Amino acid sequence: MKTLSITSMMMVGAVIAGCAPAAKERQLQQFITAHVGKIKPMEKAANLASWQAANTGKSEDYDKAGELTLQLRRAYSNAEEFAYLKKTKGAGQIKDGALARQLDVLYNAYLENQIEPELLKKIVDLGTQIEKNFSTFRGAIEGRKVTDNEIREILKIETDSAKRKQAWVAGKQVGPAVAGDLVRLVKLRNQAAQKLGFDNYHRLTLAAGEQDVRELDRIFNELYELTNEPFAKLKADLDRILAAKYGVTVAELMPWHYHDPFFQESPMVYDLDLDAYYQDKNVKELATEFYAGIGLQVDSILARSDLYERQGKNPHAFSTDIDREGDVRILCNLKNNEYWMETILHELGHGLYDKYHDLDAPFLLRRPAHSFSTEAIAMFFGRLSRNPLWIKQMLRLSDQQRGEIARVSGKYAQLKQLIFARWAMVMYEFEKQLYANPDQDLNSLWWKLVEKYQFVKKPAGRNEPDWAAKIHFTIAPCYYHNYMLGELLASQLHHHLVREVLGLESDGSVSYVGQKNVGRFLDDKVFQPGAVYHWNKMIERATGEPLTAKYFVQQFVE
Ligand SMILES: [Zn+2]
Numbered sequence: 318m319k320t321l322s323i324t325s326m327m328m329v330g331a332v333i334a335g336c337a338p339a340a341k342e343r344q345l346q347q348f349i350t351a352h353v354g355k356i357k358p359m360e361k362a363a364n365l366a367s368w369q370a371a372n373t374g375k376s377e378d379y380d381k382a383g384e385l386t387l388q389l390r391r392a393y394s395n396a397e398e399f400a401y402l403k404k405t406k407g408a409g410q411i412k413d414g415a416l417a418r419q420l421d422v423l424y425n426a427y428l429e430n431q432i433e434p435e436l437l438k439k440i441v442d443l444g445t446q447i448e449k450n451f452s453t454f455r456g457a458i459e460g461r462k463v464t465d466n467e468i469r470e471i472l473k474i475e476t477d478s479a480k481r482k483q484a485w486v487a488g489k490q491v492g493p494a495v496a497g498d499l500v501r502l503v504k505l506r507n508q509a510a511q512k513l514g515f516d517n518y519h520r521l522t523l524a525a526g527e528q529d530v531r532e533l534d535r536i537f538n539e540l541y542e543l544t545n546e547p548f549a550k551l552k553a554d555l556d557r558i559l560a561a562k563y564g565v566t567v568a569e570l571m572p573w574h575y576h577d578p579f580f581q582e583s584p585m586v587y588d589l590d591l592d593a594y595y596q597d598k599n600v601k602e603l604a605t606e607f608y609a610g611i612g613l614q615v616d617s618i619l620a621r622s623d624l625y626e627r628q629g630k631n632p633h634a635f636s637t638d639i640d641r642e643g644d645v646r647i648l649c650n651l652k653n654n655e656y657w658m659e660t661i662l663h664e665l666g667h668g669l670y671d672k673y674h675d676l677d678a679p680f681l682l683r684r685p686a687h688s689f690s691t692e693a694i695a696m697f698f699g700r701l702s703r704n705p706l707w708i709k710q711m712l713r714l715s716d717q718q719r720g721e722i723a724r725v726s727g728k729y730a731q732l733k734q735l736i737f738a739r740w741a742m743v744m745y746e747f748e749k750q751l752y753a754n755p756d757q758d759l760n761s762l763w764w765k766l767v768e769k770y771q772f773v774k775k776p777a778g779r780n781e782p783d784w785a786a787k788i789h790f791t792i793a794p795c796y797y798h799n800y801m802l803g804e805l806l807a808s809q810l811h812h813h814l815v816r817e818v819l820g821l822e823s824d825g826s827v828s829y830v831g832q833k834n835v836g837r838f839l840d841d842k843v844f845q846p847g848a849v850y851h852w853n854k855m856i857e858r859a860t861g862e863p864l865t866a867k868y869f870v871q872q873f874v875e
Pocket of ligand 1: 663667692695
């Protein structure tokens with residue numbers, strides 16, 4: 318028998334190694350082509366139906382949109398197709414970068430939809446039940462039922478501490494009404510995740526969103542360390558103001574003294590009325606002019622959008638990419654005030670991200686790198702509506718007017734961001750621990766975290782499921798941390814643009830007005846790549862480092 322030389326053995330090896338992956342890659346490409354051929358028209362139809370429903374408010378339109386969305390989700394629940402994707406991913410034979418990326422995206426989309434129908438039905442039904450209890454429950458003050466708006470109003474304007482306490486307690490009464498069901502829901506979700514091989518549902522959700530708990534822990538710990546001192550100082554200032562306002566000592570301040578039921582928003586203790594500056598301007602024209610000035614064209618988006626109030630129409634705002642081929646629309650209910658200035662800048666930020674995806678990229682990768690990365694772009698632009706220099710330049714104000722705005726707007730930006738960051742830490746940590754062990758003493762856990770992160774005291778002897786009063790645990794599980802990551806990325810992009818793209822030492826004179834290279838940078842590094850790279854790789858390619866909390870702290874703590 319003839320022995321093969323070392324060289325020819327290596328060649329045989331090379332041929333086998335080279336051949337099998339090529340066949341696997343061809344097979345995967347065929348799968349993707351067939352899959353895209355199927356879901357592309359379904360996705361477009363579902364998006365158009367949702368758009369229609371949001372515009373008309375008709376229940377038959379909502380039913381149709383719901384049905385089409387469900388059909389699309391069902392296309393991702395096929396167990397055989399999932400098994401094929403899992404095997405292909407596990408074998409590690411897909412070497413082509415774009416193909417491997419599409420495989421990851423597909424695998425995650427299928428993963429989220431692999432819960433067996435019976436269990437899924439239980440989860441959906443229980444979730445709907447809790448949501449319904451939320452929307453119909455009314456807390457009571459001295460036996461009188463009150464709405465959430467009434468509670469918020471009292472927490473904003475009432476100066477009597479006893480009355481504030483009653484309102485705060487009323488806002489938490491929904492907790493005991495839903496807590497038992499919510500714990501049951503958490504256990505059902507865990508059951509589904511464990512069947513798919515995950516420790517718990519929190520881990521599954523993170524994995525499907527390409528997030529790793531260690532990486533998130535690292536980012537949140539960094540944020541915690543960096544904001545500890547500045548938050549303590551800022552909160553001490555705030556506490557002095559609030560204590561004086563309510564005629565109590567700082568030591569007597571309780572959760573009901575902080576205006577927002579969860580202290581997630583900044584109490585309005587400094588005067589700032591930006592609406593006066595916007596009321597005789599046109600926010601749509603301002604947004605169009607600003608974006609054109611940085612080289613990003615919103616005209617094609619606005620031409621398809623629905624911008625003004627109408628009977629039956631969805632009263633909020635959103636952006637939607639109908640077909641991943643340039644049909645991008647926003648829905649707004651514009652008025653000429655600061656809120657809608659921020660909102661149209663925000664929604665057009667989402668819209669531009671989608672509009673400028675590279676149309677030559679594979680269909681599956683023509684979407685933002687992550688839901689928080691598109692939120693970051695939207696926040697980055699939305700923040701400008703309160704930027705004194707931006708307002709001055711866009712609204713052609715005097716230096717004196719700019720000075721008046723700057724005196725309070727900087728303070729509010731700081732308060733708003735730091736208060737939200739500390740609150741987001743409570744949400745992230747609680748949810749992580751809730752899914753890790755739903756049988757623990759959750760009432761104590763909640764207050765332990767509130768005291769640790771928000772520096773808000775637990776009322777003596779309180780043992781109620783105050784955590785359960787937060788609806789996000791029910792309707793948007795394991796998602797809240799993404800709001801915070803969006804803020805961090807918005808600041809990281811801001812820092813990079815200021816230093817590296819504009820070449821400035823600080824952001825003191827930055828309004829971005831007229832800066833074409835800013836639009837060009839975002840287009841090249843963020844919009845065009847879409848989901849071609851994992852979100853953290855996209856961030857690293859754009860800014861030179863992975864996602865970090867330090868620039869958020871730099872921007873809002875100095
Ligand atoms: Zn948004």
